[in-house]
Amino acid sequence: xxxxxxxxxxxxxxxxxxxxxxxxxxxxxxxxxxxxxxxxxxxxxxxxxxxxxxxxxxxxxxxxxxxxxxxxxxxxxxxxxxxxxxxxxxxxxxxxxxxxxxxxxxxxxxxxxxxxxxxxxxxxxxxxxxxxxxxxxxxxxxxxxxxxxxxxxxxxxxxxxxxxxxxxxxxxxxxxxxxxxxxxxxxxxxxxxxxxxxxxxxxxxxxxxxxxxxxxxxxxxxxxxxxxxxxxxxxxxxxxxxxxxxxxxxxxx
Amino acid sequence: xxxxxxxxxxxxxxxxxxxxxxxxxxxxxxxxxxxxxxxxxxxxxxxxxxxxxxxxxxxxxxxxxxxxxxxxxxxxxxxxxxxxxxxxxxxxxxxxxxxxxxxxxxxxxxxxxxxxxxxxxxxxxxxxxxxxxxxxxxxxxxxxxxxxxxxxxxxxxxxxxxxxxxxxxxxxxxxxxxxxxxxxxxxxxxxxxxxxxxxxxxxxxxxxxxxxxxxxxxxxxxxxxxxxxxxxxxxxxxxxxxxxxxxxxxxxxxxxxxxxxxxxxxxxxxxxxxxxxxxxxxxxxxxxxxxxxxxxxxxxxxxxxxxxxxxxxxxxxxxxxxxxxxxxxxxxxxxxxxxxxxxxxx
Numbered sequence: 343x344x345x346x347x348x349x350x351x352x353x354x355x356x357x358x359x360x361x362x363x364x365x366x367x368x369x370x371x372x373x374x375x376x377x378x379x380x381x382x383x384x385x386x387x388x389x390x391x392x393x394x395x396x397x398x399x400x401x402x403x404x405x406x407x408x409x410x411x412x413x414x415x416x417x418x419x420x421x422x423x424x425x426x427x428x429x430x431x432x433x434x435x436x437x438x439x440x441x442x443x444x445x446x447x448x449x450x451x452x453x454x455x456x457x458x459x460x461x462x463x464x465x466x467x468x469x470x471x472x473x474x475x476x477x478x479x480x481x482x483x484x485x486x487x488x489x490x491x492x493x494x495x496x497x498x499x500x501x502x503x504x505x506x507x508x509x510x511x512x513x514x515x516x517x518x519x520x521x522x523x524x525x526x527x528x529x530x531x532x533x534x535x536x537x538x539x540x541x542x543x544x545x546x547x548x549x550x551x552x553x554x555x556x557x558x559x560x561x562x563x564x565x566x567x568x569x570x571x572x573x574x575x576x577x578x579x580x581x582x583x584x585x586x587x588x589x590x591x592x593x594x595x
Numbered sequence: 596x597x598x599x600x601x602x603x604x605x606x607x608x609x610x611x612x613x614x615x616x617x618x619x620x621x622x623x624x625x626x627x628x629x630x631x632x633x634x635x636x637x638x639x640x641x642x643x644x645x646x647x648x649x650x651x652x653x654x655x656x657x658x659x660x661x662x663x664x665x666x667x668x669x670x671x672x673x674x675x676x677x678x679x680x681x682x683x684x685x686x687x688x689x690x691x692x693x694x695x696x697x698x699x700x701x702x703x704x705x706x707x708x709x710x711x712x713x714x715x716x717x718x719x720x721x722x723x724x725x726x727x728x729x730x731x732x733x734x735x736x737x738x739x740x741x742x743x744x745x746x747x748x749x750x751x752x753x754x755x756x757x758x759x760x761x762x763x764x765x766x767x768x769x770x771x772x773x774x775x776x777x778x779x780x781x782x783x784x785x786x787x788x789x790x791x792x793x794x795x796x797x798x799x800x801x802x803x804x805x806x807x808x809x810x811x812x813x814x815x816x817x818x819x820x821x822x823x824x825x826x827x828x829x830x831x832x833x834x835x836x837x838x839x840x841x842x843x844x845x846x847x848x849x850x851x852x853x854x855x856x857x858x859x860x861x862x863x864x865x866x867x868x869x870x871x872x873x874x875x876x877x878x879x880x881x882x883x884x885x886x887x888x889x890x891x892x893x894x895x896x897x898x899x900x901x902x903x904x905x906x907x908x909x910x911x912x913x914x915x916x917x918x919x920x921x922x923x924x925x926x927x928x929x930x931x932x933x934x935x936x937x938x939x940x941x
Contacts, residue, residue, distance in 0.1 A: 354876050355753040355883045366821045367890050435725030475640065495722045501650055544644030551655055
C-alpha cells in the first residue's frame, strides 16, 4: 500500500482543476450572500410600500392621492436598492441566481402596478384617475430596471414576473372592490370589475404550462366571480346605474 | 374578425393582434367548457397579451426542444459507455487503441451527440445559455461521463475541464470525430470495413462543413459549468467501478495481484494489474472529491448525494479485491470467470 500514497492525487488528476472548482463554489456562496443582503433591504422597502398602499382599503377615495404621495419616498429608496442589485447581479449569468430574487422583484413590480392603478405616476397636470394598467416597460422604468431582456445576459424584470405581479394586483383589487362598498364608493367596484375582466381575457390568451403562473392565473376566475358578486349586490339594490355595469360586455366566467 | 378556423399556433404572425383571440380559443380546449361558443375576447389589453403569448410560446417550444435533445444526448452517451464496457483491456491506460469496430460504433454516437449539441446552439445563445441550463445539464453530464470514461481508459487520467468543455461546446464536432478516428487510423488500414465506414462519414461531414462554418462564426458554444463537469465525473466513477469489478472477474488470479517481489523490483506502477490500477485511480478520485467543500447550494446537495454513491463504488471494488485475496487461493490456477468467450478456462 505504500506506493499507493506515494503516487498522490496529482498522478491522474490535475489538482489545479479541483482548486478551480473549489474557487468557483466559494465564489458562488459569496455571490449568494451578497445578493441576499441586498434582498433584505429590498424587502424592507417593499414592506413599507405595501403598508402604505394597503391603507387604501380604509381611506375614502378622495384621500388616495395623499396616500400615494406618502409612498413615493419608499419607491425612490426601492429604486436605489434595485440599481445596486442590478449592478451585482448583472456580473453573473442571470438565470443562475434569478431564483433568489424572483419573489422580491415580483413584489416590487406589484407595488408599481397597484400604485399605478390607484393613480400614481400620472404625468404632470393630469388629474388623478384610477384604473390604469402599467405596462411592463412602464414598470421597468419606475423600478429602474431593464425589462424582458431577450439577449444580453443582464439583470431584468421577466415577463413571467410581471404577469405574477398582475395576478397579485387582481387579488388585491378584489379585496378593494368589497371594501370600497363599505366606504360608500359604489363606482370603484364597477371600475375594478371592468378592469379585472379585461385582464382575465388577456390571461386567457396565454398558453401556460403547468407551472406556478398557470396555477395562479387559473385562480383569476374566482376573483372575477367575487367582484361580480359585489357588482350584482349593488345592481340588485339599484345602488349603481346599470349603464356602468360591464356584466354583459365580456363573457361570464 | 377573422373566422375561427385557424388552429395554427400563433408563432409566425407579428402585429396581427386582431386575429389572436380567435386562435387562442380554438387552441385551448380547457377553456371551452367555460365558454363553448364564446366570441373572441375584446378589450384594451388583448394586443398586449397576444404579444406575451407569442413570447411564452416561443419559450416553451424552445424549452421542450432542449429537453428532448438533452434526453437524446443522454441516450447516445449511455450507448458509448456500454460500448466501452465491452473492452477487456489488459493494461491501463490502454496500450492499444480501440478496435476500429468500436471506434466506428462510438463515432456514430458521437456524431449524433455533436449534431444535437450543434442544433441547440441557436437556442442557447447569451441569456438563454443560463435560462435553459437546467434542461440541458442532464445531457451534458451524461456526455461528460462517457467522454471522461473513454478518456480515462485511453490515457489513465481524469479529463480536464478544458477538454470536457471542448467536447460539450457543440462547435467542435468535426474536430472531435477526426480526433476519434485519427486515434485508430493505424489499425484501420488493416480492416477494410473500418476504412469504408470512415470515408462515408467524411464525405457527409464535408458537405455540411461549409454551411456549418458560416453559422459557427455567429454562434457561441455551450458553456460547460464546473458544476456539470464535477457531477459528470462523479457519475464516471460508477463506470470505473463497473469496469474494475469486471476486470477483477476476468483477470487470471496470478496476474491480478502480482507478488510483492515483482512489484518492488521494478518499482513502477506499470507492473500492477489493470484492476489494481483501476482501484488506485478510484481512490485518487475519491480523495480529490472528498477534498471539496461543496457548499449548501442545490449543486452542493446534489454533489453530496453523488459523493456518497461514489464512496460506495470505491468500496465495492475494494470488497471485490478482498474477496479475491480471501477466496482466490481456492480457485484453480489460471481460472477466470466465463464472462466473455475470450476467457481461457483450463
